[in-house]
Amino acid sequence: MHVAIAGAGSVGRSIAAELLENGHRVLLIDKSPRAIKSDAVPEAEWLLADACELSALEEAHLQRCDVVIAATGDDKANLVVSLLAKTEFGVPRTVARVNHPDNEWLFSDEWGVDVSVSTPRIMSALVEEAVTVGDLVRLFTLRHSNANLVELTLPDDSPYVGSRAGDVPWPRDVVLVAILREHGIQIPEADRSLEAGDELLFVAAQESEAQLQHLLAPVEHREL
Template sequence: MKVAIAGAGAVGRSIARELLQNGHDVLLIDKEPNKVVPDRIPGADWRLGDACEVANLEDAGLEDFEVVISATGDDKVNLVVSLLAKTEFSVRRVVARINHPSNEWLFTEAWGVDVAVSTPRVLAALVEEAVEVGDVVRLFGLREGQANLVEVTLPEGAHCAGRAVRNLDLPEDAVLVAIVRGTRVITPRGEEPLEAGDELLFVALPETEAALRSAIID
């Protein structure tokens, strides 16, 4: 897969290394000459230029990339790059970094964003996920459909513990996608029984989260 990353700072470089290790082709774009240092990540392609300028993106052949990641430290830049990638180059998947939580409401499909990643939100969610048993913890926003990846850890006494997946009475617009049990990741098939301590991962609309908790825990 071909992935273009706008922003060659610490975040962009870390993403690039991970993607390269997984066998993807990576292009890093940055307008700061001191950040465009190919020796830092030899396997990546590099381009010096402003990713907010259409001409630079045309020269980079952005229309040939399956994914664009806007990972700069400036939310305005990330929004502009996302919008250009989606509207001018029809990139299938656009991922944008949110630096300031107060700007999160802007990172929607209206700005070309398919997935918005807020580092403060992710860190907070991981803390909550570690300590909040029995609550719905929002892990990740899937912006194109306005849905979220949420997690519920089943406490002792949850009424669905011992119940088969097919017998769960889930609200509409909430889908169980995985069960994490100890070191195992389990596909939620019909006869699979739930156990106390299971971490259940759902894709759900925000307005269904309260009903989801009631269906699983109460």
């Protein structure tokens, strides 16, 4: 896979190193000469250019990329890069970094963003996920499919503790993708029983989240 990353700061370089380790080709683009640290990620290609300029993206041959990641520290720049990548070069997949949570609503299909990643929101969600039991926690939003990755730690008083995963009447547009138990990952097969304290990971449509919450941890089964 060929990936272009706009923004060669610490975030962009870290993403590049991970992708290169997984066997992908990576091009890092930044307009600041100080950000061009080719010795930090020597396997990557580097381009000193403003990724918000159409001519720079033409020089980068963005039409060859499978994915473009807008990872600068400027939300406006990340939106412009995503929009140009999608509309001018037909890049199949765009991922954009959200620096300020107040700007999250802008990172949508209208600006060419397939997936937005908000670091403050992810950190907040991970804190909630670590300390809450019986409450649905949204970990990640998949805007392109109008679905979310959500987590719920099954409380002791859930009506489905001890039930087989295949016997639970899951709401429509909800898929159980993993059960985290005792520092391990359990495949959610139909015969797998649910235990109190299980961390259940779902991909769920937003409109089905409330129903999922009520199914697994209804108010009448929870401590007040």
